[in-house]
Amino acid sequence: MNAVTLPNVSRETNDRLKVYAELVEKWNPRINLVSKSSIAHLWERHIADSAQNLDLAPPTLRHWVDLGSGGGFPGIVIAILLSEFQPDARMTLVESDQRKCAFLRSALRQTGCTAEVIADRIEDIEPLGADVLSARALADLDRLLGFAERHMKTRGCALFPKGARWQEEVANARSRWRFDIEVAKSRTDPAAAILKISGVSRD
Ligand SMILES: C[S@@+](CC[C@H](N)C(=O)[O-])C[C@H]1O[C@@H](n2cnc3c(N)ncnc32)[C@H](O)[C@@H]1O
Secondary structure (H helix, E strand, O other): OOOOOOOOOOOHHHHHHHHHHHHHHHHHHOOOOOOOOOHHHHHHHHHHHHHHHHHOOOOOOOEEEEEEHHHHHHHOHHHHHHHHHHHHHHHEEOOOOOHHHHHHHHHHHHHHOOOOEEEHHHHHOOOOOOEEEEEOOOHHHHHHHHHHHEEEEEEEEEEEOOOOOOOHHHHHHOOOOOEEEEEEEOOOOOOOOOEEEEEEOOO
């Protein structure tokens, strides 16, 4: 792995991220947490890519919910960063695959971070009341807005990292939803963007 460090974080936080990165590498051959082709670029493609979401979140956040967390991107990376920058905020990870949930719990234990892991389907759980909701590589925007309607507070915001076709997804979603949107260019992929969405309601 091409291990680097994140700028502007403490040595302790970087050490936690390194522990996490080593765990992803160790478990990946068994449960496929990230694609084989991207594991060699784990730090940039997944860790730095996840970390940039925190800069878009409001500093007053109390509860961050990450949907379809998989191997913990961005949820575990954000949980590690929150423990340094916003220690009063709590994190919830929702993931339906039991083996990935076992990995997420192990990663939290070994990095010394706290988060709740809900091993269930997003559609089947009680509304979570998130101030910040994230979902990476989970579904198209139309479906994600349905999840936001259910799990985000009225004044909350959603952070959805999207690939090069994000404009098409936004246009499609506009036929069924009303929402406010800010678009932040991804720092790790020039074609990608993070959609910051609030005020979600059905059209
Ligand atoms: C493509 S992976 C992305 C994982 C991670 N967010 C990332 O970017 O690496 C999507 C994950 O969402 C989970 N998932 C898909 N549908 C779900 C649902 N309805 N409820 C909970 N988890 C779901 C899958 O098990 C899988 O781990």
